[in-house]
Amino acid sequence: MVIGSAMDIVTHCKVPRYLHNDLPLGNPLGEPGDRVAHKETLLNALALTSADSPIVKVSALQWSGDSDWKSAYNRVDDSNRESLLKMGEENRRRRAANKSRGLTR
Amino acid sequence: MERTRLYYRAQGFEKDYVWASHEETPFTPLAKPLPECTVTLVTTAVAHPDIPKPVRKAESIPFSEVPDSFLTDELSWDKETTHTDDRESYFPVESLNALTDEGVIGSLAKHFHFVPTQYSHRATKEEDAPAIAAACRKDGVDIALLVPI
Numbered sequence: 001m002v003i004g005s006a007m008d009i010v011t012h013c014k015v016p017r018y019l020h021n022d023l024p025l026g027n028p029l030g031e032p033g034d035r036v037a038h039k040e041t042l043l044n045a046l047a048l049t050s051a052d053s054p055i056v057k058v059s060a061l062q063w064s065g066d067s068d069w070k071s072a073y074n075r076v077d078d079s080n081r082e083s084l085l086k087m088g089e090e091n092r093r094r095r096a097a098n099k100s101r102g103l104t105r
Numbered sequence: 106m107e108r109t110r111l112y113y114r115a116q117g118f119e120k121d122y123v124w125a126s127h128e129e130t131p132f133t134p135l136a137k138p139l140p141e142c143t144v145t146l147v148t149t150a151v152a153h154p155d156i157p158k159p160v161r162k163a164e165s166i167p168f169s170e171v172p173d174s175f176l177t178d179e180l181s182w183d184k185e186t187t188h189t190d191d192r193e194s195y196f197p198v199e200s201l202n203a204l205t206d207e208g209v210i211g212s213l214a215k216h217f218h219f220v221p222t223q224y225s226h227r228a229t230k231e232e233d234a235p236a237i238a239a240a241c242r243k244d245g246v247d248i249a250l251l252v253p254i
Contacts, residue, residue, distance in 0.1 A: 025181070028254065038193050052134055073108075088117040105162070105232075
């Protein structure tokens with residue numbers, strides 16, 4: 001059973017039971033502090049165990065703030081193109097350093 | 106996924122990431138009523154940040170040793186929009202305990218499980234997943250809730 005907020009990646013993987021919360025990545029159970037939502041998410045997920053074949057369900061839960069997060073997450077535009085490239089170069093440098101120190105699996 | 110692909114390309118990665126995918130969807134029906142089931146959590150949040158990221162492996166950790174907060178900074182999530190200060194929003198142990206008290210589920214397993222986010226499919230499929238599956242069987246787990254951040 002997967003509870004998450006990445007519909008395309010999880011369905012691409014093909015999992016037996018998936019409860020999708022359409023929320024910004026980081027809080028798959030619901031917004032921070034929202035115990036009602038967290039419990040509801042668990043109950044919705046546990047309800048999927050009665051299915052007799054693979055199942056994907058999208059919950060009704062919605063982010064309480066504006067919906068800008070959907071277009072802002074992982075955006076690439078002129079404002080961050082240079083910093084993203086630097087981030088990638090740093091990432092590759094770090095990986096190479098780890099590998100040379102035997103820090104790899 | 107297309108958005109993430111473009112994001113990685115913008116970072117200068119020449120090869121596109123290939124996301125894992127089963128050929129067929131695995132499925133096992135639940136054999137017991139929920140109030141008799143033992144439940145566990147599988148998380149990508151890091152319980153032991155002292156272990157260097159490139160060599161982190163699957164770990165089975167007693168629920169009695171759940172950290173007050175996990176390390177989440179190294180994972181990819183929407184840091185501009187939200188935060189992970191509330192552990193329950195990604196590791197709902199208190200909510201599961203409440204559901205146990207209410208008789209919705211039978212019990213929490215002895216251990217929860219950490220699985221590292223890994224570039225290597227091999228490490229996840231051939232090492233981490235089998236280790237967690239074996240630990241779940243040992244604990245008599247009926248339902249594993251995978252809650253990736």
